[in-house]
Amino acid sequence: MFRMLKILPLFLALGTLGVFTTSCGTDHSKVRLVHASPDSLAVDVAVDGKTVATNLAFGGISPASGYLTVTAGNRKVEVRTTGTTTDLINSNISFASGKEYTAIASGFMTLPDPTCSNTFGIAAVVLTDDNSAPTSGNVKLRVVHAAPEDCAPRVLDVYIVAPGTTDISGISPTISGLTYGQASSYQSVAPTNGQVQVIFTVTGDKSFVINQPYPLTAGQIRTLVTVNVEGAHVMASTPLELSDLN
Helix, strand or coil: CCECCEEEEECCCCCCCCCCCCCCCEEEEEEEEEEECCCCEEEEECCCCCEEEEEEEECCCCCCCCCCCECCEEEEEEEEEECCCCCEEEEEEEECCCCCCEEEEECEEECCCCCCHHHEECCCCEEEECCCCCCCEEEEEEEEEEECCCCCCCEEEEEECCCCCCCCCCCCCEEEECCEEEEECCCEEECCCCCCEEEEECCCCEEEEEEEEECCCCCEEEEECCCECCCCCCCCCCCCCEECCC
């Protein structure tokens, strides 16, 4: 099952807004940012007129773990290339009470060539997170396809398998047909000897595109985000790993 992401024509970057808390409360929400736009420079961010993040670069996650708490409701978000005063983005964003979000900046600041669709221009994809605890003995994994490659991103199958697996010829994908701009549902998986192996292939082809082991223990939740190589038009061999819980 896939969730189509809410794609906004802006770069949500909420940096150090608010303080850490253990729950969202009835009038707050939690947010974190992932910078996955491969050709975007580092940015500064102002929220409601106050600078709250500076020099956030490609591959950056803010915060590195956990979430930041903001007052729910509409927020004026302004995004500028670091060191400049000209807004790249100036928009009001709404956050619902008691919700946790991940905002991923994906797509190109400058499209690779004139044939590229504006679909691949920089935009914020916003996910609603589910950090309810995994079932006993399991971890939860979610995969997000945020690698535009050269404006022709590949459709991906994802296999979540036991560590050391080298032959998937007789295995069905755990997640199939994941397209650019999609997030999978959360997958409940039991780690083997404290590890889970995640293999990405092109849909219909068993050749590995990404083959990555992850040390995980029961009770953890992770989101894996495919991205381009910085400044390039190819998918990176290692997804970004977000520590959602534990």
